[in-house]
Amino acid sequence: MEPSVDAGAAARRAAHNGAPTLHVRFSDADAIPFPTRTVERGDALYCAGEPLRSLYTVQSGCFKTVATFPSTDDDSAPHTQVTGFHFANETLGLDGVCTNRHESDAVALEPSVVRIMPVGILEPLCREYAAMQHELLAIMSAEIVRASRLALMLGTMPARERVAAFLLDFAERLEAGATPAGEHAIALLLPMTRADIGSYLGLELETVSRTLSKLQREGAIGLNGRQVRIVDRSMLEHQ
Amino acid sequence: MEPSVDAGAAARRAAHNGAPTLHVRFSDADAIPFPTRTVERGDALYCAGEPLRSLYTVQSGCFKTVATFPSTDDDSAPHTQVTGFHFANETLGLDGVCTNRHESDAVALEPSVVRIMPVGILEPLCREYAAMQHELLAIMSAEIVRASRLALMLGTMPARERVAAFLLDFAERLEAGATPAGEHAIALLLPMTRADIGSYLGLELETVSRTLSKLQREGAIGLNGRQVRIVDRSMLEHQ
């Protein structure tokens, strides 16, 4: 009955601290013995255009979703962009419900396991259980908010802010998903390349690299390749 | 039973011609006698933070939705952006389902009428009728796709392409909503300011104005203040 505990809490937290929190969960399905599937690093869970059979909840690992657009111009390169990164407990495939086809590719950034929830089963289930229906709606709504915040970030923030917000969001999601641990000097291991980050943030990979270096020089973060330590959180928040 | 006719068709059309089509509909509720409400130009249908009571379908007129973010930095100006324009038959308020509060402001750009669909009624209704449930999910999914496409546009396109895509999208939505008329020299009357357009496209209003002027000089459009004629559609498509 109660509104979606997970998605709701996440969104409220986001609204509270201002940093775009960009994730979506789905907990009420926990009790149901859906099958799982393992996806190797670099492999696609699904591709754009494929018929939508299931929604997926990430059990472990990490995915990126990539949207492609035939450029308005036919003869120039199509626009492509990473539209999201997805960690444990987050749900994939929601954008495909409207067309019954997946609208993006979902690619594993590391060996990952997902829970498979067939849409043919999910919809009747939601008609049966009000709480589940509400949570599915809440998850989809949270995904709308997530995408809108990404748009807002791309439309209004300079590179420094985007990268800082990305790091803060990443750190927050890890805390939420796994270690509810300490506060200071959070260590992150980024599973994605600079190019992925850049694509997601609407920046070139060189700009991402430069910005990270600059943040390190100024003492906001520690940096060693894909290992990032958040040294001064408030400094990041004040970009 | 059949998947959401309207939203699905719109998304397919978008996928086909490449131009981001950015709208969402909800037709199955037509039969139900929901009440309506009139909103004057400049007035808000709802504001961010207000408890979510209803979803709204635009009957006539036009709205903009505006998202605000307390900048990651507290003392600098908050980020704000127009996240969408909404015409007849499109549904407003979907982003509020996850938190039970509206996540953005909805402001009428002209005198408008909306149909009020209380969420307390809508959810049980969707549990009753499978087609309705599916359509609601489809609408929300379409909204996710819409927001993702906006993000993609903001992340990858230069100013010319953004403005061109905006005009094409606008024209297409008018055709779909009202005049299923001719092909050549479609006349548009933009209900929003250059500043609104710029905010939506992640550009300054001066850039929007300059870009429109340039498109006129090159013969792609006719321009007279807020009146725009699409002279050479393919030229716009090839930006």
Place this chain on the structure above:
DNA sequence: CGACATTTTGAAACGAGTCAATTGGGGTGG
């Protein structure tokens, strides 16, 4: 008609993109 908002246009400054070269790491094969 007058006050105010919107739009247009110009010139200069800045941020991010582009091109290019170098460094570092991880994996494979000799």
Place this chain on the structure above:
DNA sequence: CCACCCCAATTGACTCGTTTCAAAATGTCG
């Protein structure tokens, strides 16, 4: 086990698009 290769990441110099600041023109509403 080391050498090599490939991919990722870093850094620099230069270019270009967009923003910024400013002023004038146009439109709108009371």
